[in-house]
Amino acid sequence: MSVHPHNSLFDAIIDRRQSGSIKWSKYTNQDILPMWIADSDFKVPTEITDALHQRVEHGIFGYSHAPERLTQLIVERMATRFNWQIEPEWVVYLPGLVCGINLCVRAFTDDDQGVVTPKPIYPPFMSSIKLAKRTLSTIPVTLQNQRWLPDLQRTELAVNTTLMLLCNPLNPGGTVYRQQELEQTLDFAEQHDLLVCADEIHSDLILDKSATHIPFASLNEQAAQRSVTLIAPSKTFNIAGLGASMAIIPNPELRRRFIRTKLGIVPDVNALAYTAAQAAYEHGETWLMHQTEYLRENRDLLTTAINAMPYLKLHPIEATYLAWIDASALPVQNPHTFFERAGIGMSPGADFGNKQFIRLNFACSRTILEEAITRMETAIARLESTAN
Template identity: 40%
Template sequence: MTDFDAVHERRGTGSSKWSRYPADILPMWVADMDFPAAPEIVDAIRSRLEHPMLGYGVARDELRARIVEDMASKYDWLITADDIVFLPGVEPGFNMALKAMLEPGDGLVVQTPVYRPILNAAGHWGLVRNEVPLRATGQGYVMDVGPLASALAKSRALLLCNPQNPTGKVFTKDELAEITALCENNDALIISDEIHCDLLFDGRRHIPIATLSDETANRTVTLMAASKTYNIAGLKTAFAIVQNKDIRERFAQSKLGMVDSVNILGLEATLAAYAHAMSWKEKMLGYIQANRDYLSQEIASRFPAIRLVKAQATFLAWLDCRDMDLTPDPQAFFLEHGKVGFSAGSEFGAAYGGYIRVNFGCPRSLLSEGLNRMEHALAKR
């Protein structure tokens, strides 16, 4: 059984998270949890390695059937095995969809702040990025329908992130219905990054936007993976659900020699995650929800000038540090003076230089250490 309090040394293992900075920096940036993968996943990989052939991989029927079953049991979403397209990541997936379905000069709506791959996607294909900011309230982040309607009126597609990264927002059914109505009115494609869909707190239930109606399903590319929930992102496995056959065929053809086949061990790990690691997932969710609550309490008591809207999902916190007047920006300040590496707010949109994103998917002792380093940096100032 996994001990989520245990700290594992990750330096020297090829970890992107732990290789970016010198050894005296505590990394709390990229969306990669500091927990071991579920034993069931490790065992499945070990078992697969008993067979010495590691050629190109293809998803077995068992994995397709498992995803179909999961969509039905979790979301009452009836899909077929043919609707699933396996990918080496969600990011290649939404870029494939943009390449396949849009033309240079078309408008693309994104809701900001949003993580950098989504923010930058329009620029890869000569699209016009139309940003619609989410607004913080005491109860969470909300979307303003008027600006969204105006943006969609001059766009061919919406690139949605739900649950949202970095705010941790979970879109409600009513909000999703407003989005789908606007997309239908403007004949806009919906590309929905739902990679954090299993990481919801406080009893919330994820709603895939494609489940709202047959019309919505017919214009939606949904992107999911086990990678964030089960901390297996390095195994490079994800999948798209595309129920419109024409869109699915155009989507699959858009690989264009740039998107490779899926990691054969990642396919085994994904099957093991969905089939056998439910207990691990539930314990992990309880742990990171407690971390979220601890972080919120500590920020409020130790750093009252920082505004934090408690995340509804993900293991990421979005901290508004604008009132602290940290120079040159909060990320650089805490890196230099506190030796702790957060994600810079400017990566999530030009208007967010006064923010940082904090990864609280880690043992409590590391989270506490990060807060202590922030306090030390401010005390030195």
């Protein structure tokens, strides 16, 4: 596969083992490629590091508030990228998106109330409900025309369920909801009087050229008034370790409840995170365009390779850099352990709700991805020869 000149940044292999990286320190002194937690191995745009250097040179790091320019950039970004008109006062800053999910559960449900979430799903969805000791209902995620989608028709809600957790694009699975699918989700929410917490952190990482991200809250005023939308530049620009996320809450009463629940428990965003987020949103579009193309090529390489292997199946990935691989035909007890022993450290499907799957992070240099594919092919060939 040809490598374009602009891809040299993404082809670079940067040693992260001594950087305190959670991803890379998991397999210290082991020959295992870390392809699990969702951060990329790509160096951020130079505009972000330049802005951070400039801020560090100032030398004082006291309490900080969100720059007005950052809020303005978010308003502009929602309008230009997603055709969603928001107001600056709707934006609430958070030091991470996961705490936003947990805040929604705590702010919008009482002890005797429940939460409904798709399953399989990103693990913090399930843990936020468990930690708050709320009643759990699940929406089964099934394969529909080669796309992973929550099946609302097969969903049974527990009594007194008041909140839905929505993940768009879907993690795992990489599905981008279409307009009609979001409208069906809104109908379901209205029918059961559910507030909707929409995790839209992967909305900038759309790989399918025929798909467009539509924020749930942008559907109409009814959707907006029952919604909290969670976004962040963290996955998009690989700055998750700095911790800058945003909740967009049009309904003033929901916004008050959310902020009240946050007070005294969730810290403010730090100064460097604000700096990085502003630089990313102001100057990162060209870099993002190149990254998206690189991820698209990685996805295509991986999909072709996986579907040529016995036992494994990978359905189309419309968004994210996370491959949800069906290993249910693999004649082993634990697919995650099997591939880990072969030198590929993926996320176990059990963490998401289906132990027959594995999730592979392909936001890495093509060289590392090709090595991972080779290791998978070798492990399966060895398994086949043993079986025969």
